[in-house]
Amino acid sequence: MDNTMEKRTFWDKFDAFMMKDNTFILLVMGAAAAIFAGTYMFINLGTGAFNDLSIVAMLKDGMDGGDYAAAAGFAAGFLIARVLEGPLVGLMDIGGTLQTGVGIGIPALFLSMGWQFPFSSFPVALLVGAMIGLVMGGVIMLIRKAVPEGVAVGGTSIMMGAGNAIGRYLAPLIVVAATQYDVYAGIGAILGCAIFYKWGKELAGGAILGAMLFGGIFL
């Protein structure tokens, strides 16, 4: 009895900690460490970068040719914009700040300066990534604290409403994309969508499964 009580309070405390505003800094540190280390892995072992082909290609061009300007310039723009936007809307975009900024832009910047140390070993890469995350998380929380109360209070409900509305569009868009791509994938998506609708399940899941299944069998 005592044991379960203790356990519950521990999880309760953990839950409360995870909801704290400042815990955000720790989360950014962890994510940035992982993404930066992913880039370390890509540079040294050829796999593991957390970004799309076209963006990773910019870093690769730098590694091959020694000119990192494209990667650094492209990513720096994203990074600055997203770090400013993140605290204002309360939602930091991990694509722009972390995956492109920390994963591509900052490594490109370091390498263009000839600073190889962050990529000398895996633990070092993790640590450097965490430090970058600490700085970014700190800056975001500072901006958040600096912007006085009264911002976003009314705007949130509008944005959340819009955010919720977006979700409904996904299933029809998947069906349309499937029909445009291939007859069988299209038929599968339509059937999957219809069956999931009948079952009261979320349509997007049915559309994807149907397209993959029919496409996989008949294509």
Place this chain on the structure above:
Amino acid sequence: MLEVIIYSIIIGAIGGGCIAAGAARMYYAPEVQAMGAFRTLGEMNACNGDPIAHFSFGLGFFFSSAASTVASGALSQDVLHRIIPNWSAAALLLKNKNMEETVWNPRKMMLAGAGVGAVVVTFMNTLAQLIPEKLSLIAQNVLTPATGWLLNPVMPAIFWLAAIDAGKTVGIWGTTLGGVSALITGNAVPGIVLGILIGKSAEENGYKSKVVQILIALVVVMFVAIAYFRGFFGKF
């Protein structure tokens, strides 16, 4: 090979856990600072607590990311944006359908995300070539256009209409900044979101208030900086 596996497990567990926790916090933004993306939020809402939907959405991107990894060693942004949050949600929802106790709980999402992340990242970096090319191809050709359209132009249109429906002040700011944002960055959503924030704050506090003035100054600086870095001024 052993090196790749060990690194992948560490990276996947740390990154996956933090990203999934950040995603759970999205449901409490902006009271709590979250990380993720509006599109991730929209897509997770589309699956709306149905474990099969969350799983199959993640699965589609799992296939397309595997293709990208095999081809170039780039895992694609989808691993952190889509696969890990949605599979973590699916794993939690299998046991408990109550979203408030699962997907909205940062602690549970962090633990689930760490597990999912370790497995997915390790798989991608070692076994991605096992995924049949055909399935990757279908996933790419169906999901990439669908989510691309969702990102642009569906999301801008929805946010734009939401801004216009929220009154003249919000509508004008949303329209102006959304347009500027579309010109400079190619997507109107960031601008519309900031427009809604500025418009609503101006409506409530007036343009004389410090909040609104700081906001406007920040946004102007931001757009000028982005425009500079993206070479926008060279277009004239």
